[in-house]
Amino acid sequence: MGRFAVIRDGHEVDEPEYRGRKARALLRVLAVRQGQFVSNDVLAAALWPDQAPASPAANLQVLVNRARRAVGWTDLIHTGPGGYALARPPRCTVDTEVFLAAVERAGRLHGPEAYAAYREALAPVAEPLPEDTYADWSQPYRSRVLQARQIAWERAAALAIDLGEPAQAGEYATAAAAAEPLREAAALTLVRALAAAGDQAAALAHFDRYRRTIADELGLDPSPAAMELRQIVLRSEPPRERKSPAPEPRMAGSPGSPGSPELLEFGMLRFVGRDAEVRQIVAGLSAGVVRVAGLSGSGKSRLLEAVAEAVPVVGVAAYWADRDEPWSLGRTLLRKLLADERADPEALPARLREALAHLLPELDPPATTFDPETRNALIIEAARRLFAATPGRVVVVDDLQWADPSSVRLLGGVAGRDGGPRLIVAYRPDELTAGGTADWLRRLPGLPAITLGGLPEPALADLVDDGGIVAAIATETDRTPMAVAEVLRALHAEGVIEPDRAAGRWRATSPVTAERARQVGRAGQRRAIANRAAAHEGPATTVLQILALLGRETSVRTLAAAVECSQPEALVLLDELAAADLVRLGDQGWRTAHDMVAEVVVADLTAGTRARLHARLATILDSAHVDLDPAHIGLDSARADLEVGHADAAEQARHWLGAGDTVRAAGAYARAAGRALDQMADAEAERLADAGLATGDAARPVRARLLEARAQARRRRGDIAGARDDLRTALGEYPGGPARAAVLAQLAALDSGADDLRHAAEIAELALVEAGGDDAARARALEVASVIDMNFDQPARAEARAAEALAIYTRTGDSRGAARILDARAMATFLHGGIEAGVEELDRAAHLFERSGDLMRAVTPRSTCGHGRVLLDRAADGIADVERALDVARTLGHPEGQSYALWHRSEALSALGRPGEALADGQAALEIAQRLRHRGWTATAWRAIGLAHQSAGDLAAALDAFRESLSRSANLELFGCWAAARAALACVGLGRLDEAAELVSRALATGPPLGLHEARWAAAALAVAGNDLEAPAVVRAAVAAASTAGAQIYLRPLAELLSRVT
Known part of the structure; x- marks a missing residue:
């Protein structure tokens, strides 16, 4: 009453503490609905009546935090499903x-x-x-x-x-x-x-x-x-009241009054008949994952709400319309997680915060642009750490069958891991497609799925105090909660049942009620929904149709634009539909009350109305994207595009297709597929490209883009034959020039990987011809051709082409292209024995990957660079590089990279005479490698363990470890050579020279140049121990080879051997 003020502990909160008028206005809006959750849509319409920001939820979160800080009480405002609520009395009074x-x-x-x-x-x-x-x-x-x-x-x-x-x-x-x-x-x-x-x-x-x-x-x-x-x-008579006034009647609409919604509206059925399932779900959480399966209308969502009352949850739902939008479900999950004050993004390492900011634009703008693969890995690792900061939370995912693959990977990255959340997933088994989500579900731990069917008759009797009605519902419907609710709702609308508030059940008011229940049940729940929808007309009907076609939660702003009314007017229409239980408010906006409502409404649309509404929605989405002002919401254009661009393109495509404009639909599908590829969302990209090609009306350039997008997605997903077919078809859309050269280069790379090198070489030459003077096309063609030349044992031409490609990448500022060239050249130099030159090139490649934000690719060259410094007998410098790589791998949540860096660090520690630490790192590397079933890193981890034992003087334990490494090194020439050589050295030390001789022969026969240094050392040690007359020559040859390659770490033991024979 009067001027707005907040009084805390007897003192008014000063206005500057709010850091702006909007935070005070937010508190006033919440205060008029104290204790009720106010949706983001309602808040946005109140605070920004003329034009809401592009990301209202993000802006509201900022205002909520300001209000909490101003008052000094975090519990003043509670975060709820898609909105906020002001705390209730007695702690807060209005x-x-x-x-x-x-x-x-x-x-x-x-x-x-x-x-x-x-x-x-x-x-x-x-x-x-x-x-x-x-x-x-x-x-x-x-x-x-x-x-x-x-x-x-x-x-x-x-x-x-x-x-x-x-x-x-x-x-x-x-x-x-x-x-x-x-x-x-x-x-x-x-x-x-x-x-x-x-x-x-x-x-x-x-x-x-x-x-x-x-x-x-x-x-x-x-x-x-x-x-x-x-x-x-x-007449001067005292005008006194004839009697004491009676209590004031309640105003219409207040609880319990004849005009109140409590009596006039049907409302929601009580939760009955599922108590056993709730107990089963809660008990099943001990296994980490619980699956709930049920057809549409079986009550999965309501069951999950009941579970949420028993355990603390973070609940999200997937939507059919968002199934091809990368990170759509994951973005919602992360935002809900961050609403918990314990999950503080500021506590995350800088790289993780910046990766999250790419996905959640409301966070501080990132200073680094990451490679998509790196960014995705960082986001998953950030999610793991945020969940670890909020222990005990259970993630609940409804309608998993519509989850986008990127979000499913996120769920797989956090569920079932140490410190990760427990998981409840609900889905429609009839809508799961083979592969993808279905395969992931089968791999999850936990008990078999809990399958929901119809409600038992005792549960129906808990709802209805009439045996005839119960029998009618039981025999004429499938007894699912949705079917039961539709029958009772229809009976209530006809006035043949009424609620018994005291008993909490419905009772008949007419002798014909049971027969009407049979008739309504027999007609079916879909007919009942259609009748309920038909009771509305005009703009309200349009709003319902728009929501049904969108198939996801939608803001009032979009709905108002579609119906061509103001946002307050749209809210009135939504209230009307919500009162009829046709729509409801969700986390991100309004949607139909149930997916079945949407299906019924869409099915009843005429072809003309459906096409007109689809065209209207496509136009609105297009104008919303074009008119988006990133500065208005504090985002740069790239982040704004990441947030809304793909979703707009995918939705536009679907709506243009529904409108019958297949040309525009194909173009939108091509844009959406390209953006999905940019986010490493390959499954989504392939599906979008499929849909675009299926329109049949794509113009030649658009068709070529769709084919290229599908080829890239298929290649990354392992379908090499399918990718090759798409690229060959795409060639027909390009008569010549750089675009054709790019397709030819991709084909050559595919064929070289498929061992058809001669054909790959021919295609690469054609790519170079078509590229002409175009820098990007020529550089890529040169890069592919250089790799093929190397495989054809033409090192001079390979080096020349790689050098030209590197020069172009450097001149045009393509740091990732340059890094790829340098990485390949550096690894080849290193493996061929040029250790010092290889270390310099590895350092440069790692630096370029790091600078370009491609941290996933930076781990291997950075750690290998450190290993190379160990071989140069500079182990202290090497540890610094390896630990840098290890830190990145851990930040990324990249276990392969962690195992790789750990065995490198273990080897460096052994070289520094710190066997205890070396053994611990080797064992840690082994544990990760075995968990991943990575044979190569398992072999190197055993090598590291053996080196630690060897450094400690325990040759028997070292020999056992080297033999373990050798047993896992089939077809891994470098690792096999190393293992055989080190096992031979251990045998020499133990006096088992015959075994050593066999191992030396094996090492010398299999090793590449880098591995042969240890093989020569083992051969020299065996010759000296066996008093071989050729021992001096063998030792001197090993010293010469190591000196030439810069393998300094071997010179000291070789010098000691030489001193024994000269």
Whole structure:
């Protein structure tokens, strides 16, 4: 009441503490609905009535945090499903709510008690929400408070007259008449008060003013009761009430009144018949994952709500319309997780925060642009750490069958891991497609799925107090909660059942109720939904149709644009539909109350109406994307595009297709597929490209883009033959030039990987011809051709082409292309024995990957660079590089990279004479490699363990470890050579020279140049131990080879051997 203020511990919170007026306005909007969750849509419409920001949820989160900090109490505002709520009493009180409660309480009393209650209620009265007098959002609440104040003034005055307090009666009556001069009850109350005070002239004068006013303003005469009062005053009879006033009747719409929604609306069925399933789900969480399967209408969502009352959950739902939008479900999950104050993004390492900011634009803008694969890995690792910060939370995913593959990977990355959340997934088994989500579900731990069927008859009897109705529902429906609700809703609408509030059940009001239940059940729930929808017309019907076609939660802004009305008008329409249980408010906006409602509404659309609405939606989405002002929401254009661009393109494609415009649909599908590829969302990209090609009307350039997109997605998913077919078809769409060269280069790379090198070489040459002077096309063709030349043992031409490609990439600023060239050249140099040159090139390649944000690819060259420094006998420098790589791998949640870096660090520690630490790292590398079933890293981890034992002087344990490494090195020449050589050295030390000889022969026969250094060392050690006459020559040859390659770490043991034979 009066000027808005927040009082904390007796002191008002100063306005500057809010850091802006919007945070104060947010508190006022929440205050008028204290204790109720207010949706983001309602809040956005109130705070930004002219134009909401592009990301209202993000902006609201900022305002909520400001309000919490200003007041100094985080629990002041509760975060709920798609909105916020102000804390309830007694910890938080709102003076207008106190006033309304006091007036209601006074209305239930009589005589002096009522009068005292009204006086107490009216003592602090003032104008409600004066700052928001003209705001649309405040009008209903202001009207409610003002109406309550008016009634309180009038009844307090009447009671004062009856109780012989005319002066107080005049004060209240004067206030009432001044506030509502055209209200007869107020005018007559003042007339009575003045007459009771003995001022007959003033009473008659006020009556005459009132009569003139309503005649001038309204063209009306006073009522007969008013004229009767005037005659009483004229006769100077005390105009006292004939009896003590009765309690004030409740206003229509208040709980329990005849006009209230509580009695007029059907509402939601009580939760019955699923208690055993709730217990089973809660008990099953001990296994980490619980699956719930059920057809549409079987009550999965309601069951999950009941589970949420038993355990703390983070609940999300997938939508059919978002199934091809990468990260759509994951983005919602992460936002809900961050609403928990324990999940503080500021506590994450900088790289993880920046990766999250690419996905969630409301976070601080990232300073780094990551490669998509790196970014995705960082996001999953960030999610793991955020969940670890909020232990005990259960992730609940509804309608998993519609989850996008990127989000499914996120769920797989956090569920079932140490510190990860427990998981409940609900899905429709009939809508799961083979592969993808279905395969992931089968791999999850836990018990078999809990399958939901119809409700048992005892559960129906808990809802309905009539055996005939129960029998009708049981025999004429499938007894699913949706079917039961539709029958009861139809019966209630016909007036043949009514609620028994005391018993909590429905009861019949007509002898024909059971028969009507049979008829309604037999007609089916879909017909009942159609009848319910048909009861609405005009804009409300359009809103329902739009929501049905969208198939996802939608903002009021989009709906208002589609229906061509204001946002407040759209909210009125949504309230109408929500009262009929046709729509409901979700986390991100409005949607149909159930997917079956959408299916029924869409099925009943005429072809023309459907096409018209699809075209309208496609146009709105297109204009919304084009008109998006990133500066308005504080985002750069790239992040804005990542947030909304793909979703717009995929949705536009679907709506243009529904409108019959297949040309525009194909173009939108091509854009959506390209953006999905940019996010490493290959499954989504392939599906979108399939849909675009299926339109059949794509222009040649668009068709070529769709084919290329599908080829790239198929290649990355392992379908090499399918990718090759798509690229060959795409060639036909390009008559020549750089675009054709790009396709040829991709084909050559595919064929070289498929061992068809000669054909690959021919295609690469064609790519070079078609590329002409185009830098990008020529560089890519040169890069592919150089790899093929290397495989054809043409090192000079391979090096020349790689050098030219590198020069182009460097000149054009393509750091990732340059890094790829350098990485391949560096690894080849290193493996061919050029250790010092290889280390320099590996360092440069790693630096380029790091600078370009491609951290996933940076791990291997950076760690290998560190290993190379160990071989150069600079182990201390090497550890710094390896630990840098290990830190990145851990940040990315990249276990292969962790295992790789750990065995490198273990080897460096052994070289530094720190065997205990080396053994711990080797064992850690082994544990990861075995968990991943990575044979190569398992072999190298055993090598690291063996080196640690060897460094500690335990040759027997070292030999066992090297033999373990050797047993896992089949067809891994470098690792096999190393293992055989080290096992031979251990055998020499143990005096088992025959075994050593066999191992030396094996090492020398299999090793590449890098591995042969250890093989020569083992051969030299065996020759010296066996007093071989050729021992000096063998040692000197090993020293010469190591010196030439820069393998300094071997020179000291070789020098010691040489000293023994010279």
